[in-house]
Amino acid sequence: MRRFAIIGHRAVTDPGFSLNDMPGSAGRMDILCRCVNSCFFLSHDLRRDVECYLILKGGPETTILFKGETIRSLNPDERSAGALIKKALGKTCGSEFIESSPGVFIRHGGLERLISEYPFAVLDESGDDIRAVGSLPENLLLSDHQNLAEEEEALIADLPRLSVGPQVLHADHAITIYLNEFDRRSA
Amino acid sequence: MRRFAIIGHRAVTDPGFSLNDMPGSAGRMDILCRCVNSCFFLSHDLRRDVECYLILKGGPETTILFKGETIRSLNPDERSAGALIKKALGKTCGSEFIESSPGVFIRHGGLERLISEYPFAVLDESGDDIRAVGSLPENLLLSDHQNLAEEEEALIADLPRLSVGPQVLHADHAITIYLNEFDRRSA
Numbered sequence: 001m002r003r004f005a006i007i008g009h010r011a012v013t014d015p016g017f018s019l020n021d022m023p024g025s026a027g028r029m030d031i032l033c034r035c036v037n038s039c040f041f042l043s044h045d046l047r048r049d050v051e052c053y054l055i056l057k058g059g060p061e062t063t064i065l066f067k068g069e070t071i072r073s074l075n076p077d078e079r080s081a082g083a084l085i086k087k088a089l090g091k092t093c094g095s096e097f098i099e100s101s102p103g104v105f106i107r108h109g110g111l112e113r114l115i116s117e118y119p120f121a122v123l124d125e126s127g128d129d130i131r132a133v134g135s136l137p138e139n140l141l142l143s144d145h146q147n148l149a150e151e152e153e154a155l156i157a158d159l160p161r162l163s164v165g166p167q168v169l170h171a172d173h174a175i176t177i178y179l180n181e182f183d184r185r186s187a
Numbered sequence: 188m189r190r191f192a193i194i195g196h197r198a199v200t201d202p203g204f205s206l207n208d209m210p211g212s213a214g215r216m217d218i219l220c221r222c223v224n225s226c227f228f229l230s231h232d233l234r235r236d237v238e239c240y241l242i243l244k245g246g247p248e249t250t251i252l253f254k255g256e257t258i259r260s261l262n263p264d265e266r267s268a269g270a271l272i273k274k275a276l277g278k279t280c281g282s283e284f285i286e287s288s289p290g291v292f293i294r295h296g297g298l299e300r301l302i303s304e305y306p307f308a309v310l311d312e313s314g315d316d317i318r319a320v321g322s323l324p325e326n327l328l329l330s331d332h333q334n335l336a337e338e339e340e341a342l343i344a345d346l347p348r349l350s351v352g353p354q355v356l357h358a359d360h361a362i363t364i365y366l367n368e369f370d371r372r373s374a
Contacts, residue, residue: 166374168230187353
């Protein structure tokens with residue numbers, strides 16, 4: 001299994017956001033939607049061996065999980081992922097994942113719990129080049145358009161850091177390049 | 188200059204399409220919008236040395252050009268590129284590019300003319316691996332979710348073919364990987 005976790009620092013946790021204004025009033029939810037796309041879509045197929053965790057921090061910290069193994073009703077456009085996020089946020093949940101639609105789950109809590117469950121590496125422009133590392137970590141943590149906050153940096157201080165190349169990229173582009181490296185190593 | 192051209196086989200040429208339904212009634216315009224994103228966006232910056240040509244074939248064949256050098260008012264979300272495409276399609280144009288908004292241009296005509304103007308390579312899953320070629324072609328032609336039509340294949344029969352890896356990817360993901368290879372070679 002390959003896992004990507006993306007922190008949405010301002011991404012709202014209220015399901016009332018508009019699919020017509022995800023960059024604005026939904027707190028850059030568009031970034032998270034594009035990350036969902038990058039995690040799963042192949043040409044006419046889905047990556048079934050990927051899980052995508054969205055950590056929403058623009059409200060009580062909440063995690064939404066997309067599982068490639070069982071996801072349904074996901075199309076590549078931003079609105080499609082956005083609609084599944086809205087539906088998940090409309091579900092009453094506690095500290096354990098509950099399913100809001102096939103392959104989509106939601107729970108309260110965020111980064112601290114997730115990195116206690118799986119060993120993550122962190123995308124970092126000054127990290128080791130993914131083409132040069134011996135073994136490519138299965139789980140990668142990324143941030144949205146904002147840098148990690150001080151308390152987040154403290155949580156991940158001991159995690160390995162990886163870079164996807166010489167330019168600093170959007171999270172969804174970095175996921176695409178990371179998966180391409182996986183594809184090449186397992187081909 | 189690096190140029191990407193993407194064929195939208197069903198992408199409409201009528202500006203009346205809805206930004207709320209780009210995958211449906213706009214003929215998979217969402218794919219072209221994501222390609223625009225992949226061509227230009229860096230973290231907090233734009234790639235100024237890229238041009239993106241969208242070849243719309245869901246009406247009288249039309250080409251829309253986004254120039255990184257002068258583009259303005261482009262945000263990363265699909266609706267942003269979609270709005271600039273709508274505005275371009277609303278402009279009366281002939282066979283030469285006219286500017287519809289800063290850095291966005293439109294003209295009638297499509298693939299045949301474009302490949303007579305610039306030497307393109309073609310994205311093809313059975314092509315040469317981009318990591319293995321000596322010199323990376325500056326101009327890459329890609330298709331949307333449909334394979335190239337017979338008459339398109341005839342036009343490009345003699346062009347070099349390149350692959351970005353072992354999996355068949357969406358056009359926007361392929362552009363991201365291609366640009367990453369450029370970035371690495373020029374770093």
